[in-house]
Amino acid sequence: MGVKGLQGFVARVCPDACRTVDLKEMAEKHRVDHPDVPPVIVVDAMSCVRYWYTPESWVCGGQWREYLANLEDFIKAFMAAGIQLVFYFDGVVEAKKRDQWVKRRLENNKEIARIFRFIKTHRRQPGTEMFFIPSALPTFTRFALKSLGQKTVCTLQEADFEVAAYGLQHNCIGILGQDSDYLIYNTCPYFSIEKLHLDRLVTVMYSREDLCSALGxxxxxxxxxxxxxxxxxxxxxxxxxxxxxxxxxxxxxxxxxxxxxxxxxxxxxxxxxxxxxxxxxxxxxxxxxxxxxxxxxxxxxxxxxxxxxxxxxxxxxxxxxxxFSLQQQTAVCQDMEIFQVAKEQHIRSENYSIFNILSKGEVVCSNSLEDECDTEIPGQALIYRPARQHIYSVLLESGKGGACPLVKEWVVYFGNPLQQAELIEPVQPSVPGGTPNLKTLWFAKGSEVEKQRYSTFLACFHLQDGMEELQALEAPVAAFCCLLSYLMMQVSSLSLEDLNAFVALVLCLKGKSAAQLAGLQLAEVDSRAVQLGAVFVRGLTTLLMANSACGFPFRMDDLMPWEVFDGKLFQEKYQQSHRGCSLEELLEGNESLYTPFQNLKSFICKVCMAKKRAIQSRPRGNGFITGTQQREFIPSFQQTHRSYFVPPYHKQMRGSLWRNPQAQGREHGLGHPDQRRRFHPPPW
Structure with missing residues (x-):
């Protein structure tokens, strides 16, 4: 957080402390002074994500391929100058900052409500003055930078301290970020990311010495x-x-x-x-x-x-x-080998949330772009809670005898005042043959244990019976199907049109470049599609958590949003699907996608039917949600020690479409007579 007002004070009152510097020249001077050590800049990545996220569209769930291209260009600019970068990310929310974190989350809820009011009124994205970063942007930025070959560190404590310490200990030419605390630490020079001109590698350096001189x-x-x-x-x-x-x-x-x-x-x-x-x-x-x-x-x-x-x-x-004291932090994990591996993976940005669960029994999730007035879609934190409960059970090995600790969740959803952590009970997943222990999942080798990793992962999402079909798919598509199947089972209001939009999205996204996606223009923005996009992207982080817990049956790179999601493209497919567009238009005239489309959709429908969840056709046309009804708050989520979210597929659908034999014929088609005649899903 830094010192409130200090950065602006320096710019206004102490202009001599704000020096324009050429980073290429500084790097060259460093090479002359230290010929055996390359010039390094340590980057406070959390304060840079807003600078990096420049795609025009931000409200639809993230333009991930455009963002990945931006990160690549950023790295190339420094590499061309011979400057190495080390990226640091906050890995924890420290107890001393909890009150401030809660305050900011509640303020964000108000900002998000304003955004949705604007979208419903104007059917377009708000201006940059209302900018809100896409859900989970910092999380996926970590993995993006790692995939681009960068040294990426996830901290065990407050990131600014570790950044300042690294800069001092490794004689870095500077710290790149936007946090006034870097003016206070006695460390290497502090450079502004906000003032950075990437094309010239010129920025502003804030001088502690000149600040002190001005203040006496x-x-x-x-x-x-x-x-x-x-x-x-x-x-x-x-x-x-x-x-x-x-x-x-x-x-x-x-x-x-x-x-x-x-x-x-x-x-x-x-x-x-x-x-x-x-x-x-x-x-x-x-x-x-x-x-x-x-x-x-x-x-x-x-x-x-x-x-x-x-x-x-x-x-x-x-x-x-x-x-960092192992003894102080090992709240739930008794096996030090497991704990040490989790810690090392955490620091290297190789896993997601696992270390915090094992060390502190805690999970933290910030705001998402979710509409508190849309009563049909639960908050993403609640949608994915059953999956998280299974993941907690895998990690904490519940059911192995002895009491299993509860997990503290600090997760944002409408109606949660965040006055205290919710205590969530781990729930054993239904893994064929029983849940393997962590040592088996993490350390054992061989084809049998690979099968166990995969089946345990699927069981976290109630998909253990679909293993054969999923393994036949490309890994990113299989992961996509896991997430979409889980979503369709959990959220009873999701319709056949929603399913069509998601499946068309993943198929049409393949092969599209960042430039092609950037050129896509939307006539309008649908608020419900905005929320579904945010919910889906948050679901990808749940996949990351499950993958980390189960010993990595997938490569983490296969679970990244740029593989399976683009916000603008999803908006387009969502609106096309709900308008009743033809399959040809939905799949952009690409006949080679027709069969994959029906196969993926058929698999998801079959999984849902097995759980007594029939997916109904509910076209919304151009009907945008404009109601102001507030989401009903269920006190048990915050007032009881143990919270449960009953999956909707436990409640059999009893609507008129379920009883109408004519309507049943529409359950797995596109909802248009011509399309039903031309494209028949295979029976099961």
Whole structure:
């Protein structure tokens, strides 16, 4: 999060601290000074995703092939200058930041509601002032960069600390990001991603030394300065009285300054007169209304000390590596070999969520573009909860004797106030022959265990009976069918038209370039298709979690959105399908896709029928959802210790279409008489 207002303050009040720099020239100087070490920039990737995501369309679920091409161009620009990049991603939400995380998630819910109101009113994407990153963008960015051959690190703690430590320890030419905390850490230079001109590799470098000169401070003062302005350790609400005292005595009384600028100058003036000593820090702690915790300032200053650094504000010499203790973190996992492998895979960005489940018994999922007024589609967090419960059981080996721990879920869905974690019980999947243990799934070799990995993965999505058909498909298509089958079973409101749109999407996407997809223009945007796109993409992260837990029956690259999804193309297929377009139009006149289309659709329908879920035709035409009905909130999801989401396929459909024999003939066609005559699905 950094220090509120500091970045803008530097740009407005301390312009000398903002230097335009040529990264190619800096890299060349580094090569001269250090001929045996290549120039490296460490990238705070989480603060860069907005810079990287430049596709025009963002509301439809993500333009993933365009985004992948952008990342490739970004890397090539630095490679051409001989600069190596190391990308860091947040791997945890630390407890000290939970309140801020919750606050931001609830604010995001309001922003998302505004976006959907705009779409329903105008039937188009809002302007960039309402931009919201596509669901799971940071997650898939990690895997994208790794697939492009980049060193990608997922952190065990707050990313800014690890980024600053890496930059210092490896003599990097700088840190690329957008977080004012990098002005506070005593580390390598800090470059702005926001100001980066990629074509010339020119950006702005923020100088700590020039900032200190403008404020009358030393580098040693900066950690205390940050704490007394409010940061992740010291809440701003505790500092109002102190700020008032500083403002009263401040020599900077310029009426043209806003209040935040005045506070920054006043606090700097105050601490410039404070001796840098432990006793001074203790005096400040006694003076401030820090409640019962009088160590906040100490901990705040300490949080900025990198490995090997010391501070006069702290009595004892401190080497603050914020070390990660295995003993402190092994909350659920007793097997240290399993734990160590999970940790190493986590750091190397090779698995998804597994380490946090094994170490802290915790899962975190942020906001998605979901419409709180569409009462037909549950929140994605609830849709995928049954699958997650099976994954938890595989990881925590429930049913093997002894009590199985509950998993804490911090997941965003409408009606969840996020006041506390929901405690979710693992549920054993129905794996033929029983669920193998983790050591078998992760370490054993041979064709039999490969079959076990695959069948365990499928069982997490209630698809263990479809193994033979799925294994005959290309891996990305098989994964797509797993996800779509699960979705059709879980969400009873999904129709035959929705199914047709998804199947046409995956078939037509193959072979399309990023440029072709970028050129696709939509006449309008449908809000329900926006939500379905977000739900589908979040489902891909559930596939990643299951794949990681089951010992990787799929390559992670086969589960990436650029293999099976494009937001604009899905919007097009969704609208075509619900308008009743011909199969020829839906599949873009490509006759070679007709048979694969019917085969994939037939498989999914057969799976659903086996679970007593008949997929009905419910064309919506151009009827966009415009209602304002609020989604009914079910208190049990947040008020009980154990939460369950009963899959809809447990409730047999009893609508008029189910009883009407004429309507039954439409269940597996496209809903148009000519199409039914021309394209008959194979019977089963």
């Amino acid at each position: 401070l030393s580098l040693t003062h900066l950690p205390l300065f940050a704490c007394l302005l409010g940061n992740d350790v010291v809440p701003e609400r505790l500092l109002e009285g102190f700020w008032h005292k500083c403002l009263v005595t401040s020599p900077h009384k310029n009426s043209s300054y806003n209040r935040r600028t005045s506070i920054l100058l006043a606090v700097a003036s105050y601490i410039s007169k404070v001796p840098c000593s432990y006793s001074s820090l203790k005096h400040l702690e006694e003076m401030l209304p820090l409640g019962s915790d009088k160590t906040l300032l100490h901990r705040g200053v300490e949080s900025y000390l990198l490995p090997g650094q010391q501070s006069p504000w702290i009595r004892l010499s401190v080497t603050n590596c914020q070390s």
